[in-house]
Amino acid sequence: MTITTRHQDLLLLDKHAVESLLSMDDALAATREAFVLHSRRQGRVFQVVRERLEGGGIFGIKSGDVQTQSLLGFKAAGFWPDNREIGGEPHQATIMLVDPLTGRPTCVIDGNAITTMRTGAAGGLGLELLARADSKTVCVFGTGVQARIQLTFALRIFSSIGKVRYVTSNGKDDEAFESLFRERCDISLALERNAAVEHSDIVITATPGRGPLFDANAVRPGTHLNCVGADTKGKRELPEGLLKRVRLFVDDAGQVAQIGEAQWAPDTRTIELGAVLDGKVRVERQREDITVFDMTGLALQDLTVASLLRERAAQKKLGTSIAWPW
Incomplete structure (x- = not known):
């Protein structure tokens, strides 16, 4: 029996390539x-x-596919808090795109920058669709990577925002965080x-999700909340009873x-943001409504961004291509 070796290249995109392309x-x-795609069920999201x-x-894995685009892949990611002690980023993520016909990997991408940007973009879309158009003031819980990108997208979408107050876990100010936005607000x-x-x-909550961040009665009618931190069983950022008052x-x-x-609050009625973007649901926000957009992260977001980067990297001849025979 003759064994034939097939030749294939595997494209590697590090954080610098991702940041330059996205x-x-x-x-x-x-x-x-x-x-x-998720709203139309043209893209599948597999069990997390x-x-x-x-x-x-x-440690976590999010995966999915879009059959009409021959798109298949996963993101292996998680949170390692001890990385801070060695000067590293506690959030770590790697994305792999796979040929759905053969199962062979086609592209491996540093997932940190993708995760940051696509989550920030998701938050931006939530604000655009759900927050009051005349929003002027923002409260941010956290000053880390996700708090920064969420606020960056908020300031991009709402030119009316002029005042930002932020909350830290230790109650101390964060000069590095402030310096990023001081010229804008x-x-x-x-x-x-x-x-x-x-x-x-x-209100933007972008914390590790160790517990409620504020009292429920502090949220006044008309507020919109973007929530990022609850992405694992046992995590939460919102106080008991708040979800009973909101459109989630x-x-x-x-x-x-x-x-x-x-x-x-498992009995809370939810509306998927994709249905709003797809025109299946109209928000028709009333001024006194309290709205919440809770983001746990879709694998399809990682895949659509990764697919775009793979195509753009090939066009610009960026990244490292290595032989990957089989």
């Missing part, structure tokens, strides 16, 4: 596409793996978190019920 507009377009590790980290540390929420049109929008209803804020 713009905010690209992220918005690809993330919008993912939401619509999300497990805690003995060393204190969290009036930004400073919140002296009291409930008061900051009460006086904000938009999500990226994936089943996923949010398992690992998002809805795990704490």
Whole structure:
């Protein structure tokens, strides 16, 4: 029996390649596409793996496919808090695109920058569709990578935003965080978190999700909340009772019920943002409505962005191509 070796190349894109190829507009377009594909069930989202590790980290896999685009792949990602002690980023992610006909890998991509941008873009779309058009004030919980990108997209979408108050876990100001936005808005540390929420049109929660961040009665009518931190069983950022008062929008209803804020209020009615983007649902926001967009992250978002990057890298001859025989 003769064994024939087939020759194939595997494209590697590191963080520098991703950052040079991916713009905010690209992220918005690809993330919008993912939401619509999900709404039309033209893209599949497979069961999420999300497990805690003995060393204190969290490891997860999100995967899916779009059969009409011959798109198949997964993201292996998680959170390793001890990375901070060695000067590293605690969030780690790697994306792999796979040939659906053969199962062979075609592209391996650093997933950190993709995750940051596509989650920021998802938050931006949530704000665009759900927040009051005259929103002027923002309260941000957290100052890490995701808090930064969420606020960046918020300021891009709402030119009316002039005041930002942020909350840190240790109650101390974060000069590095402030310096990123000082030329764009009036930004400073919140002296009291409930008061900051009460006086904000938009609230962004981007924390590790260790527990409720503020009191439910601090949220006044008309507020919109973008929530990022609850992405694992046991995590939460919102206080008990708040979901009873809100219109809850999500990226994936089943996923949010398992690992998002809805795990704490399973009877809460949810609306998928993709249905709004696809025109199946009209928001018709009333001024007194409290709206929440809970983001647990769709595998399709990673895949649509990764597919765009693979094509663009090939056009610009970026990245590293290595032989991958089989």
